[in-house]
Amino acid sequence: MRQPPLDRFVRLVSWGSTLLLLASVATVIGFLLIKGYSSLSLKLVFGDTPPMEALLLRRPVFGGLFPAMVGTFSLVVLAITLAVPLGLAAGIYMAEYGRGRIQRALGLFFDILAGVPSIVVGLFGFSVAVFLHRHFGGRIYPCLLISALSLAFLVLPYLIRTTQNALEALPEAVRLTAPALGATRLQNICFVLLPRALPGILSGVILAIGRCAEDTAVIMLTGVVATAGLPRSLFSSYEALPFYIYYISSQYRDPEELATGYAAALILLAICAMLFAAAALIQQRLGARLHQRL
Amino acid sequence: MKMGLWFKAAAVVVMMGLAALPASADPLAAFNGQKGEIRISGGTAHIPVMEEAAKQIRTANPDVQISIAGGGSGVGIKQAGEGLVDIGNSGRKPTDEEVAKYGLKVFRWALDGVGAVVHPDNPVQSLSKDQLKQVYAGAIDNWKVLGGQDKAINLYTRDEASGTRDVFWKRALDKGDIHAKANVVPSNGAMKTAVANDPYAIGYVSVGHIDVTVAPVALDGVVPTNETVKSGAYPVSRGLYSLTKGEPGRLAKAFIDYLFSSTGQQIIVDKGFIPGN
Amino acid sequence: MDGERIAQKVFLLAAVLSASVTVLLLVFMVILGLPLFQGGLFLRILTHPWLPGRQLFGVWPMIVGTLAIASLAMAVAFPLSLGVSSLIAVVAPGRIAHLVKSAVAFMTGIPTVVYGFVGVFLLVPLVRETFARGSGLCVLTAGLVLGILVAPTMILFFSDALARVPGSHRVAAEALGATPAQVLVYVLIPGAWRGIVTGLVLSTGRAVGDTLIALMLAGNAAQVPGGLLDSARALTAHIALVIASDFDSLEFKTIFACGILLYAFTAAATIAVRRLGRKGEPVR
Numbered sequence: 059m060r061q062p063p064l065d066r067f068v069r070l071v072s073w074g075s076t077l078l079l080l081a082s083v084a085t086v087i088g089f090l091l092i093k094g095y096s097s098l099s100l101k102l103v104f105g106d107t108p109p110m111e112a113l114l115l116r117r118p119v120f121g122g123l124f125p126a127m128v129g130t131f132s133l134v135v136l137a138i139t140l141a142v143p144l145g146l147a148a149g150i151y152m153a154e155y156g157r158g159r160i161q162r163a164l165g166l167f168f169d170i171l172a173g174v175p176s177i178v179v180g181l182f183g184f185s186v187a188v189f190l191h192r193h194f195g196g197r198i199y200p201c202l203l204i205s206a207l208s209l210a211f212l213v214l215p216y217l218i219r220t221t222q223n224a225l226e227a228l229p230e231a232v233r234l235t236a237p238a239l240g241a242t243r244l245q246n247i248c249f250v251l252l253p254r255a256l257p258g259i260l261s262g263v264i265l266a267i268g269r270c271a272e273d274t275a276v277i278m279l280t281g282v283v284a285t286a287g288l289p290r291s292l293f294s295s296y297e298a299l300p301f302y303i304y305y306i307s308s309q310y311r312d313p314e315e316l317a318t319g320y321a322a323a324l325i326l327l328a329i330c331a332m333l334f335a336a337a338a339l340i341q342q343r344l345g346a347r348l349h350q351r352l
Numbered sequence: 353m354k355m356g357l358w359f360k361a362a363a364v365v366v367m368m369g370l371a372a373l374p375a376s377a378d379p380l381a382a383f384n385g386q387k388g389e390i391r392i393s394g395g396t397a398h399i400p401v402m403e404e405a406a407k408q409i410r411t412a413n414p415d416v417q418i419s420i421a422g423g424g425s426g427v428g429i430k431q432a433g434e435g436l437v438d439i440g441n442s443g444r445k446p447t448d449e450e451v452a453k454y455g456l457k458v459f460r461w462a463l464d465g466v467g468a469v470v471h472p473d474n475p476v477q478s479l480s481k482d483q484l485k486q487v488y489a490g491a492i493d494n495w496k497v498l499g500g501q502d503k504a505i506n507l508y509t510r511d512e513a514s515g516t517r518d519v520f521w522k523r524a525l526d527k528g529d530i531h532a533k534a535n536v537v538p539s540n541g542a543m544k545t546a547v548a549n550d551p552y553a554i555g556y557v558s559v560g561h562i563d564v565t566v567a568p569v570a571l572d573g574v575v576p577t578n579e580t581v582k583s584g585a586y587p588v589s590r591g592l593y594s595l596t597k598g599e600p601g602r603l604a605k606a607f608i609d610y611l612f613s614s615t616g617q618q619i620i621v622d623k624g625f626i627p628g629n
Numbered sequence: 630m631d632g633e634r635i636a637q638k639v640f641l642l643a644a645v646l647s648a649s650v651t652v653l654l655l656v657f658m659v660i661l662g663l664p665l666f667q668g669g670l671f672l673r674i675l676t677h678p679w680l681p682g683r684q685l686f687g688v689w690p691m692i693v694g695t696l697a698i699a700s701l702a703m704a705v706a707f708p709l710s711l712g713v714s715s716l717i718a719v720v721a722p723g724r725i726a727h728l729v730k731s732a733v734a735f736m737t738g739i740p741t742v743v744y745g746f747v748g749v750f751l752l753v754p755l756v757r758e759t760f761a762r763g764s765g766l767c768v769l770t771a772g773l774v775l776g777i778l779v780a781p782t783m784i785l786f787f788s789d790a791l792a793r794v795p796g797s798h799r800v801a802a803e804a805l806g807a808t809p810a811q812v813l814v815y816v817l818i819p820g821a822w823r824g825i826v827t828g829l830v831l832s833t834g835r836a837v838g839d840t841l842i843a844l845m846l847a848g849n850a851a852q853v854p855g856g857l858l859d860s861a862r863a864l865t866a867h868i869a870l871v872i873a874s875d876f877d878s879l880e881f882k883t884i885f886a887c888g889i890l891l892y893a894f895t896a897a898a899t900i901a902v903r904r905l906g907r908k909g910e911p912v913r
Contacts, residue, residue: 061808068810072720075712076729082777083736086747093750118414120407147643155637156644167648169903173831173895174654175838177865181888184872185657191436199391199436211650218647244636265738272740275840275865279872283393285403286419287410294389295419300742307749307845309541311400323746327739334738338731506764511870512681512880521682529682532690532852535766535860538870550757550764 090327094320102321103127118287123322125287129202129296132289133277134270136206141214142263148214149221149259154247172215180279183208187280200281203292208276213266220262224255257344261337268333272326274300299326379613382606383413390603393421394428395441395515396539397464397558398592400623402441405610408619416603422539425515432456432595438604440595443515443558455598461611462592462625465559466520467576468569469544471551476500478570484524487554490531495552507534508546508555515590516540520556523588524571559586560624582626592625655892662885674886679851686880688887693853694861698771698843699836701857705776706783706832711825713780714787718817719809730788736781745845748774753846762858766848769857775842783832790824791817827902834898838891840865864891 061069104112105122112119119125148168152161183204190198198204232254236246252259282301289296299322306319392402399422406418423431425442432440433454443464446456468484470477476498479487486492487505496502509530510517521527537543540558547555548565559576562568568576571586580586594611596604610616620627665671677687713733717726748770757765794817802816818825840863843849848860849870862870864887871884 062810064814065808065810068715068813069720071708072712072716075709076716079709079713079736079777079780080729080732083732083739085751086739086744089747089751090743116414118410120411144643144647147640148647151640151644155640164644164648166900166903167651169899170896171647171651171654173834173838173899174651175834175840175865175891175895177838177840177868178654178658178888178891181868181872181884182654182657185661188434188436189657189661191434211654214647214650218644242633244633268738272742274742275869278869283419283421284399285406287414287417290389290417294417295391295421300740303742303746304841304845307746308537309539309545311541311544319746323743327743330738330740331735334735338734504762508764513871527682532679533850533860535764536849536851536862536870546764549754553764 087327090320090324094317094324097317097321098324102318115288121318123299123302123318123325126297126299126302126322127325128288129282129286129298130271130300132202132296133206133209133298134267136202136292137209137213137270138263138267140206141210141217141266144210145214145217146221146259149218150225150247150252152218152222153225154243154251168215168218171211172219175275176212176273177275177279179208179212180276182211183276183280197293199293200279200295201293202281202289202296205277205280205282205296206292208280209270209273212273212276213269216269217262217266220265221255221259224258224262225251227258228254257340261340261344264333264337264340268330268337271333272300272330274304277301278304299329379610379615380409380412382609383409383416383603386413386603386606387415388603389417389419390439390607391419391421391437392439392441392607393423393431393437394595395425395443395592396422396541397443397516397560398441398594399539399541400561401462401592401611401620401625404619404623405607405616408615409607409610418607424511424513424538425518426513428515429454429456429595432597435597438596438601439607442593442595444518444590445593446595456595457598457600459594459596459608459611460591461594461608461616462560462620462627463581463589464592464625465576465578465581465586465589466516466524466556467559467562467586467588468520468524468554468556468571469547469562469566470554470569471547472564472567473551474500474567476569477567478573481524481526481572484569484571485526485528488525488531488534489529490533501552503552506550506553507531508543508550508553509534509536510543510556511536511538516543516556516558519590520588523590524556562624578624578626655889658885658888658892662882662889664879665882665886671886674883675890678853681880686883688864688867688883688890690851690853691862691864691867691887692890694768694843694847695837695863695865697768697854697861698775698847698863699833701768701772702775702779702836703829703833705773706780706836707829709776709780710783710787710828710832713784714791715813717784717788718791719813730785733781733784737785741778741839741841744774744778745841748842748846756858760858764848764860766846766860767858768847768854768861771843771847771861771863772857774846775836775839778839778842779832779835782835783828786828786831787821787825790821790828793824794820823905827905830898830902834895838865838895840869844869 100109103123105119107117107119111117112124156164184200187198187200187204228251236250277298278301281295282298283295284305286295286297303319303322306315310316310319399420402420406420409416410418425444428440428442429446429450431437433456476495493505495505537546540561543555543557544561544566547553559581574580574586576586581589594608600608617627674687676689677685679687679690717730752770753765756770798816798820799812802812843863844866847863849862849866850860851862854861868884868887871881
């Protein structure tokens with residue numbers, strides 16, 4: 059039986075676009091794998107420094123990705139540490155306490171913040187650094203802390219919304235049991251609702267980590283540099299993987315340096331893929347568990 | 353105790369370095385026992401020298417962190433002046449106003465030129481000043497007019513913070529127009545990479561950065577090289593400067609002294625510049 | 630009950646603090662760009678060309694550049710996303726749809742800088758050689774990559790919207806003998822239009838606000854692009870390029886004009902989407 063023209067057209071377009079999209083992403087990943095895989099090596103990460111010496115921070119690494127990896131790691135840990143408590147608390151407010159107008163207004167602010175381009179958040183961080191520098195004795199510079207703070211602002215609305223959604227998605231039965239047994243509202247939140255919503259919140263946190271690890275626009279305005287070695291303190295400049303990739307793409311000096319760029323891109327991609335897989339796994343477990351209970 | 357061991361190792365390295373040196377005092381000695389951070393930003397022509405110096409200093413004393421950012425000369429001058437960095441680099445002489453406004457102290461440690469460059473496969477490797485000006489103004493927009501292939505000329509320039517742009521614009525283009533269609537790249541390194549990858553490009557870089565990946569363009573018959581810059585035959589030359597706000601702090605001073613030591617001067621030569629002030 | 634009250638206050642404080650960041654962002658930009666708002670200067674900056682040699686620091690070319698790159702990206706991403714989400718919704722439901730959806734969700738996690746990096750070394754030379762004009766750093770290259778970058782988010786929006794159309798509508802259409810394509814075109818897409826518009830608007834905000842792709846692939850020439858193969862500079866890239874110049878000059882102040890403009894655009898998009906959502910089903 060011949061299909062009607064409309065059906066053929068829809069099939070053609072939808073299969074065509076799907077294959078096109080998958081093919082372009084396969085090209086991106088394949089290109090990186092082919093060009094980058096052969097150059098992946100310990101030397102690439104640690105340069106000429108023995109890996110153990112570098113890992114124990116006994117000797118600096120030159121011409122390797124190690125400082126950039128440590129920089130990105132510190133940045134992510136710091137940003138998440140700053141953002142999670144605030145985001146969680148605000149999310150709890152939105153789901154459990156906020157009502158009516160105030161809640162709607164707060165929601166509007168979070169949605170606007172979620173849409174603000176990261177370069178604008180970076181510009182904010184930069185302005186804050188310059189402001190603090192001028193008014194507080196010149197001891198604050200664009201640095202790790204300023205970058206982490208800006209990144210925290212970037213992922214904050216996201217954390218608030220995932221927390222709120224995870225709490226609001228809990229079945230009414232779960233919500234009412236503990237209060238019926240005499241638990242206070244706070245006890246209900248801490249001992250019943252939050253633990254049950256934890257998988258949802260956790261996968262949100264993991265995706266926020268990915269966002270912090272990959273963002274380049276914020277950090278390039280707030281303290282990342284091409285060469286810094288390991289950050290000494292919260293107030294140091296630092297290196298980071300995504301900025302390194304950007305930097306190498308425009309100013310590699312020789313094929314070896316370009317190869318480190320490919321490898322760095324591959325490593326960053328792998329990190330983000332792993333984070334994504336972790337978040338997906340948690341969400342899947344969550345789905346399965348909810349089905350069991352319902 | 354591990355640190356103690358490391359210091360011994362460092363001492364050995366330092367001593368080996370010392371033995372290799374003809375000069376008297378060890379320039380790295382000033383960093384002994386020091387801790388802290390030296391922040392450097394600004395001129396992008398300076399970066400290879402800065403990185404090598406940082407590597408040698410940090411190999412001897414890992415407790416000193418040295419961060420190096422680009423941005424261009426305008427950034428170096430401003431950030432040093434605002435106290436956002438310890439050393440600001442500039443590929444142009446800071447104006448008297450800038451020096452007075454911020455109380456800058458100026459250290460000139462190398463002579464450099466700014467040369468037009470094209471892709472090595474481009475047959476057009478010599479231009480008159482007038483031709484160069486017309487190319488950048490957009491009046492000549494095809495390589496055919498200059499004896500090359502029938503291909504549009506892809507202009508590359510730098511952002512407004514660039515000292516390299518400033519010098520090139522004043523001395524090579526006589527403050528003539530740079531057409532707005534020109535692609536803008538953020539550093540000398542990026543300019544070299546961009547021109548090396550684009551067969552129909554023309555750009556301009558620090559002479560110290562010119563290598564086999566790009567071809568220098570002779571200006572009125574004079575090829576930009578260290579020799580022609582040094583002799584004065586190639587007119588588009590400039591100093592490479594490091595600036596501090598007032599007297600440099602202890603670490604910044606040690607760093608600048610290191611640039612002026614014999615080891616530092618060797619680094620400057622190795623990276624393609626003409627040392628001295 | 631005291632602990633209860635304190636806890637409630639703390640949660641409220643966290644929410645208010647977080648919301649205040651949204652306001653602070655704008656306030657800081659306005660204060661630092663303050664001289665911009667005197668004597669019609671802001672308007673002049675928005676409408677003038679960028680000619681530093683003649684002391685003209687207008688961002689009009691960047692506004693056009695942003696619009697050109699973002700429109701192209703949307704022109705690529707919209708049909709692509711509609712196609713892929715149709716596949717998920719009706720053409721190949723089941724395992725294939727699940728697989729495609731997982732792949733799309735994964736794509737949202739690919740770092741932007743990775744797209745940019747591959748764009749520089751794969752697409753730029755390709756565009757340069759194919760069209761034999763220009764350097765390959767142009768509106769076309771940036772728009773294509775940006776389109777691929779925003780498509781996955783758009784697809785997730787679209788498939789959610791299509792999936793939320795009540796099953797009864799679908800069943801009714803099928804009972805009347807509608808083919809899958811007819812169900813899609815006459816039932817699902819009209820029923821999901823709010824969600825589709827929402828996805829479109831928010832993705833446009835994303836495309837307008839992206840920095841790296843334009844910065845790495847569009848060439849950054851401060852001119853009004855005359856065609857797809859011309860080099861162009863986006864507002865975001867302008868901020869990244871000029872951030873470093875001197876702090877007091879008018880030139881530097883223009884980046885706050887760009888920042889305010891980007892903020893205003895994305896905020897307006899968000900508000901529009903919320904109004905749209907409130908009229909129909911809740912957006913989220």
